[in-house]
Amino acid sequence: MKVASRRRWAGRVLGVLLGLLGGSVCGWGAEVQEGPNAHALDLQQAFASVFREVEPAIVTVFLETGELSAMEIARYGLRRMPLGLGSGFIVDKRGYIVTNEHVVSGGKRLSVLLSDGTKYDAKLIGKDQLLDIALIRIVLPKAEKGRTFPVVRLGDSDTVRAGMWTITVGNPIGFQFDDPEPVVSVGIVSGIKRTFVDTLEDRREEMRTYGGLIQTDAVVNPGNSGGPLLNIQGEVIGVNTVLWSPTHYYVGLGFAVPINTIRRKLDPMARGAGVKEPMKYGMIEAQLEKLDEITADVLFLKGKRGVYVKQVFEGRAAAAAGMKTYDVILKVAGQRVVNVAQLVSLVVHLPLDEPVPFTVWRVIKVETLYPVCAKWSYPVTMTINVKLRGKTIKEIRDASRRLSH
Amino acid sequence: MQKAFGIHWAVGVLGVPGLVLAALGCAVAAQAQGRAALLSEARSLEGAFTDVYARAEPAVVTVFPETEVRDPEARLHYGVGRIAQGIGSGFIIDERGYVITNEHVLRQGSRYSVQLSDGRKYDARLVGRDQLLDIALVQIVVPREERGQTFPTVPLGDSDALEPGMWALALGNPVGFYFDDAAPVMAVGVVSGVNRTFVKKERGPTEGPHVYGGLIQTDAAINSGNSGGPLLNIWGEVVGVTTCSFTPKDDNFRVSFAPEEANIGINFAVPINVVKRKVPLLKRGDGVRRPMRYGTINATIITLSKAEAEKLHLEGRRGVHIKKVTKGGAAAKAGLQADDVILKVNGRRTANRRQLVCLIAHLPIGEAASFELSRVVKDKPVTMTVNVTLGGKTVTDVEAMMQWLSAGGPEER
Numbered sequence A: 001m002k003v004a005s006r007r008r009w010a011g012r013v014l015g016v017l018l019g020l021l022g023g024s025v026c027g028w029g030a031e032v033q034e035g036p037n038a039h040a041l042d043l044q045q046a047f048a049s050v051f052r053e054v055e056p057a058i059v060t061v062f063l064e065t066g067e068l069s070a071m072e073i074a075r076y077g078l079r080r081m082p083l084g085l086g087s088g089f090i091v092d093k094r095g096y097i098v099t100n101e102h103v104v105s106g107g108k109r110l111s112v113l114l115s116d117g118t119k120y121d122a123k124l125i126g127k128d129q130l131l132d133i134a135l136i137r138i139v140l141p142k143a144e145k146g147r148t149f150p151v152v153r154l155g156d157s158d159t160v161r162a163g164m165w166t167i168t169v170g171n172p173i174g175f176q177f178d179d180p181e182p183v184v185s186v187g188i189v190s191g192i193k194r195t196f197v198d199t200l201e202d203r204r205e206e207m208r209t210y211g212g213l214i215q216t217d218a219v220v221n222p223g224n225s226g227g228p229l230l231n232i233q234g235e236v237i238g239v240n241t242v243l244w245s246p247t248h249y250y251v252g253l254g255f256a257v258p259i260n261t262i263r264r265k266l267d268p269m270a271r272g273a274g275v276k277e278p279m280k281y282g283m284i285e286a287q288l289e290k291l292d293e294i295t296a297d298v299l300f301l302k303g304k305r306g307v308y309v310k311q312v313f314e315g316r317a318a319a320a321a322g323m324k325t326y327d328v329i330l331k332v333a334g335q336r337v338v339n340v341a342q343l344v345s346l347v348v349h350l351p352l353d354e355p356v357p358f359t360v361w362r363v364i365k366v367e368t369l370y371p372v373c374a375k376w377s378y379p380v381t382m383t384i385n386v387k388l389r390g391k392t393i394k395e396i397r398d399a400s401r402r403l404s405h
Numbered sequence B: 001m002q003k004a005f006g007i008h009w010a011v012g013v014l015g016v017p018g019l020v021l022a023a024l025g026c027a028v029a030a031q032a033q034g035r036a037a038l039l040s041e042a043r044s045l046e047g048a049f050t051d052v053y054a055r056a057e058p059a060v061v062t063v064f065p066e067t068e069v070r071d072p073e074a075r076l077h078y079g080v081g082r083i084a085q086g087i088g089s090g091f092i093i094d095e096r097g098y099v100i101t102n103e104h105v106l107r108q109g110s111r112y113s114v115q116l117s118d119g120r121k122y123d124a125r126l127v128g129r130d131q132l133l134d135i136a137l138v139q140i141v142v143p144r145e146e147r148g149q150t151f152p153t154v155p156l157g158d159s160d161a162l163e164p165g166m167w168a169l170a171l172g173n174p175v176g177f178y179f180d181d182a183a184p185v186m187a188v189g190v191v192s193g194v195n196r197t198f199v200k201k202e203r204g205p206t207e208g209p210h211v212y213g214g215l216i217q218t219d220a221a222i223n224s225g226n227s228g229g230p231l232l233n234i235w236g237e238v239v240g241v242t243t244c245s246f247t248p249k250d251d252n253f254r255v256s257f258a259p260e261e262a263n264i265g266i267n268f269a270v271p272i273n274v275v276k277r278k279v280p281l282l283k284r285g286d287g288v289r290r291p292m293r294y295g296t297i298n299a300t301i302i303t304l305s306k307a308e309a310e311k312l313h314l315e316g317r318r319g320v321h322i323k324k325v326t327k328g329g330a331a332a333k334a335g336l337q338a339d340d341v342i343l344k345v346n347g348r349r350t351a352n353r354r355q356l357v358c359l360i361a362h363l364p365i366g367e368a369a370s371f372e373l374s375r376v377v378k379d380k381p382v383t384m385t386v387n388v389t390l391g392g393k394t395v396t397d398v399e400a401m402m403q404w405l406s407a408g409g410p411e412e413r
Helices: A002-031 A038-057 A070-078 A259-270 A295-299 A317-321 A340-347 A371-375 A392-403 B001-057 B072-079 B270-285 B308-311 B328-335 B352-361 B398-406
Strands: A058-064 A082-091 A096-100 A111-113 A120-126 A133-139 A165-170 A183-198 A208-216 A229-231 A235-244 A253-260 A280-281 A287-289 A307-312 A327-331 A354-367 A377-386 A387-390 B062-067 B082-084 B089-096 B098-101 B110-114 B121-130 B135-141 B167-172 B183-198 B209-219 B230-232 B238-245 B269-272 B293-296 B299-303 B322-324 B341-345 B367-375 B380-391 B392-393
Touching: A002 A354, A038 A058, A038 A082, A038 A183, A038 A229, A038 B001, A038 B167, A058 A096, A096 A235, A096 A259, A111 A133, A120 A259, A120 B062, A133 A259, A165 A208, A165 A235, A183 A253, A183 A340, A208 A235, A208 A340, A235 A259, A253 A259, A280 A392, A287 A317, A287 A340, A307 A317, A317 A377, A327 A340, A371 B270, A387 A392, B001 B062, B001 B089, B001 B167, B001 B183, B001 B230, B062 B098, B082 B110, B098 B270, B110 B135, B121 B270, B135 B270, B167 B209, B167 B238, B183 B269, B183 B308, B183 B352, B209 B238, B209 B398, B238 B270, B269 B270, B293 B352, B322 B328, B328 B380, B341 B352, B352 B398
Parallel strands: none
Antiparallel strands: A058 A082, A058 A111, A082 A096, A096 A133, A111 A120, A120 A133, A165 A183, A165 A229, A183 A208, A183 B183, A208 A253, A229 A235, A235 A253, A280 A387, A287 A307, A307 A327, A327 A354, A354 A377, B062 B082, B062 B089, B062 B110, B089 B098, B098 B135, B110 B121, B121 B135, B167 B183, B167 B230, B183 B209, B209 B269, B230 B238, B238 B269, B293 B392, B299 B322, B322 B341, B341 B367, B367 B380
C-alpha cells in the first residue's frame, strides 16, 4: 500500500513538473514573438539590397530635340529641349544601355542621366520595333575615355511564375522631381505570357502586338518605360514596357517584355540591327487563320482553340519544311498558341539560324481501293522543324497587305 | 520449414507494399510539411503587419477641421454646434494628448475635433504649426469630468535609417467621410526613395503651389484623408507623416483624360526626424502665438545655371550659386563669398535652390551645419567644407515664398 501510493504520488509530482515545464516552454516561446519576425526583416533586407545593388546601373533616358539656337539657349538655359523621358539599365560596362524603342524614337538626340547626377550624350546603336526594345550607348567625352560603368545581372525569365516577388526600379514622372536617383516599388508577378494588341494611337500609327509579356502589380508609371523588372535575387527578368490603364497612370496593370527574348537580340542590336540595317524577324511564310467552330469540328478539334494553316506557298519556309494546308499549329517551340497574334508575336522573335520545332496536328485521309473507306481519316500529332525566313518590317507589311486583298 | 517459408512469404507480401506505402506516406508528409513551412512563413509575415497595426492603432486619430455654426436656427437644424469642413489623420505622441497632423488639414476650419479609434471624440486646441513643413501640433482638450485622462501613444523611429526597399506601413482614415468607422485602416508598401523634392501644384482651391523638400517616397497607398497620419516601419515606429501624393494634376505632361486627383502609387511623407526637432518649438506655441522661425544663411542664392557652371569650372555638376552675401549675416560670419557654389549641406546633396532652402529652413537655428562648397581659387575649383551657424528668420508671406521656390525647376541642369 505504501509503495503503491508513493508511486502514485511520484507520478502526480512528475505530471505537475512536466506540465509546468511544458507551460513554461510555451510561455517562453510566446515571449520570443516580440518584434517583427525574421521573415519580414529578411524580406525588407532583400528588397533594400536589390535596390542598392542595381541602383548605380539605372539611368534616366532623355529624348531631346536637336541643338537649340543661341537665343533659345539663353532663354531656357538648356542646350536641347527635352521631349520625353524613360528609364534604362546598363548591360555592358562600356556603357551599353537597354531601354524601350518607344522611349528613343521621334527625337533627334538622346542623353542619359546616371543615378549619381552625371549626364552624358547617348547614341542609338540598334533597335527592335516589334519587340519595343532599343540599345543605346553612352558617348564619352574625350577626357573620360576608358570610363567603365556598373552593370545589372540578367536572369532567366522562363523561371518566372505568377505570385513571385517583382521589383521595379526607374524614374517615373522624372521631369517633376529634382532628384536623379531612381526609386523602387515592389509587387508580384500577376501573370505570365500575356498577349494583347496595343491600340493607343499616340504610340504609333499602326497597332503593335505585344506578346508573351510578364504582368505585374508593382507601381509602374509613365517614365518607368525601359526600366528593369527584377526578381528577389536582383536579376533582371524583364523590361517595363506597357502600362494598361484608363488614366494613363498606374492602376495596377503593368507589363514587361521578358528578358530571355531580349537577350537573343542584344548581339544583333549591338551590330546595328534596326539602325544601320533593318532588323530581321522570323516568319514561316504561310497564311494562318484562327480555328473557327466548323473547321475545328472537321479536324477532330471540336471546342478547342488553335491556329490552322490556310495556305502554304511553294518554295517558302512552311512548305519547304513540310507543312500542309489545314495543319493545325498547337505549339511553337514547346509553347501553346491559341490565336494568330500570339503565334506571330512569338515566332517573329525566334532565332533564324536553327530550325524551330512546331507541334502540328494533321488529319490524314485514308486512301483505299473501296470508295466507302475513302471517307475515313484520323488525326496525328507531329513535329515539323521549320527554318524561319528572316524578313524586315517593310517586307512583313507588304506581305500582309497582299494577303488581305 | 513450411512455417519459415510462410513467414518469409508474409514479409514479402506485406512488407514490400508496406514499405512502399510508408515511403509514399513520408513523401506526402514531407510535401505537406514543405507547404506548411511556406504557409507558416507567409503567415508569420502577415503577423508582422497585423502586429504593427494592433500596436499603433489606438494612437492613430481622425482630425476634423470645423467651423462654428453661429446662427441659432442653423444650430437647431443641424443639431450640432460645429460642422466638419474636411478630414485628416493624426497620431498621438504624448500621453497628455498631443497630436501631430498636417498643417494643411487644419486650414479648412477654425475649430478642431479629434476622434480616437474607439470612437471617443474630443475638442482639440491648436498648439503650434509650421506652414513650410506642413506640420501642426494640436492637443486634445479633456473635459472636466475626465481630468487626468491619458492617451495611448506610438513610438517614434529614426527616418535617417530608412532605405529604399524597406517596408512602409501607412495608417489613417482615407476617404473617411464615406465610412462610419472610427478605426484607422492600413496600407502596406515599400519605401520607394528618400530625400525627394517636388512641387505640389495647387494644394487647395484657394492655394497656390507648395514646395516640399526631403520627403520619403512610398508606394503604400495614401489618399485624401490620410494626410497627417503616421508612416511606420516594420518595427511599428513612426518614420514619417503621410502628407500628399503626386497626382496627374501635378504632371506637366499629363494626358488630358486622366482624372485629376487619382492616386498613382507615388506618395510622400515628411520624415519624422525633422518633425521631432520641431516638436519643442511647436509645443511652446511657435506658428500660433508667435511666428515660426526658420534657418537661413543670409545670402542671395540661385540655382547654378549651365553658363555659370562652366565659368566656375563645374561642368556637369549641380549646386546652388551664392550671388551675394549679406553683411554681418550667417554666411558672411562663416566666411562664405559670392560665387561660392554650395554642393552639399550636412552630407546631403543640394542640387538646386529648392532643395537647399527646404533643407536649411528646418535645421536648428543657432547651431552649426556643415556646408560643402566649391570655390574658384586661382582659376581652379577647390572643394571645401565650412561650418555655418544658422541664423533665423520669419516668413511673412508663405505663398509668395512658395511661388518663388516653385519657379526654376529641375530642368536647370
